Amino acid sequence: NAGVTQTPKFQVLKTGQSMTLQCAQDMNHEYMSWYRQDPGMGLRLIHYSVGAGITDQGEVPNGYNVSRSTTEDFPLRLLSAAPSQTSVYFCASSYGGTPYEQYFGPGTRLTVT
Amino acid sequence: GQQVMQIPQYQHVQEGEDFTTYCNSSTTLSNIQWYKQRPGGHPVFLIQLVKSGEVKKQKRLTFQFGEAKKNSSLHITATQTTDVGTYFCAPFPRNKLTFGTGTQLKVEL
Numbered sequence: 426n427a428g429v430t431q432t433p434k435f436q437v438l439k440t441g442q443s444m445t446l447q448c449a450q451d452m453n454h455e456y457m458s459w460y461r462q463d464p465g466m467g468l469r470l471i472h473y474s475v476g477a478g479i480t481d482q483g484e485v486p487n488g489y490n491v492s493r494s495t496t497e498d499f500p501l502r503l504l505s506a507a508p509s510q511t512s513v514y515f516c517a518s519s520y521g522g523t524p525y526e527q528y529f530g531p532g533t534r535l536t537v538t
Numbered sequence: 539g540q541q542v543m544q545i546p547q548y549q550h551v552q553e554g555e556d557f558t559t560y561c562n563s564s565t566t567l568s569n570i571q572w573y574k575q576r577p578g579g580h581p582v583f584l585i586q587l588v589k590s591g592e593v594k595k596q597k598r599l600t601f602q603f604g605e606a607k608k609n610s611s612l613h614i615t616a617t618q619t620t621d622v623g624t625y626f627c628a629p630f631p632r633n634k635l636t637f638g639t640g641t642q643l644k645v646e647l
Contacts, residue, residue: 458635460637465547465639466639467626467637467638467639467640468581468626468637469636469637470634470635470636473634473635483634484634484636515580515581517581517635525569525571525586525630525635526571526583526586527571527573527581527583527635528583529580529581529582530580531579531580532580
C-alpha cells in the first residue's frame with residue numbers, strides 16, 4: 426500500500442492563480458480531510474469528507490473548494506491564491522470508525538507570492 | 539469551535555530527563571487523540587483515549603485522560619533524542635478532528 430499520497434510536494438503560485446492539490450489513498454478509507462499548518466498555529470481543518478459525494482467545512486474553509494467523486498481521491502482547489510494561503514497542506518484519511526486513527530500524507534508546501 | 543490549549547509551547551530537556559505536555563479543553567471531550575510530528579515530517583498517530591480517567595502506556599510514553607474529560611496529558615520518561623518533535627493533542631468531536639497548538643520538544647545530549 427502507498428498509503429496517503431499528495432502531489433505536488435512543493436508549489437509556488439502568484440497571487441490570483443488557481444491550482445489543485447491532489448490527495449489519494451489506497452486504503453479504502455471513507456473519511457478524508459485537509460489541514461493547513463502554519464508556524465505556531467498547529468493544524469487547522471479546512472474541509473473534510475465522510476464518504477464519496479459528501480463534504481463539509483472545517484475551521485478555515487474560505488478560499489478553498491473540495492469535491493469527493495471517488496473513495497480514493499480528495500482534491501483541494503485554491504480558487505484565487507492569496508499570500509495568506511502560504512502554508513504546508515496535509516491530507517489525511519481514516520476508516521471513520523473507532524479508533525479513528527488518521528493517516529497523514531507527506532504534505533505540500535505552498536508559497537504564494 | 540472546540541478550544542484546546544496545550545502547554546508548554548516549547549520544552550528543552552537533557553537526554554534522560556522526563557517530559558510532560560498538557561492539553562486543556564473548555565468543554566467536555568468525547569475522546570482525544572495524540573499525534574507526534576518529527577521536524578519536516580507529517581503527524582503520526584500515537585493513541586486515542588475515550589474513557590474518563592483512562593491511562594494508557596506505550597513503552598516510555600504514558601497518556602492520561604482526565605476524570606472530567608476536559609484535559610489530557612502525555613508523559614515521556616527518560617527522554618531520548620528520538621523523542622524530538624512536536625506533540626499534538628486532537629479532540630475528535632462530530633467528525634471534525636481539531637488539533638491543539640502542540641508542544642515542541644527538543645532533547646539535548
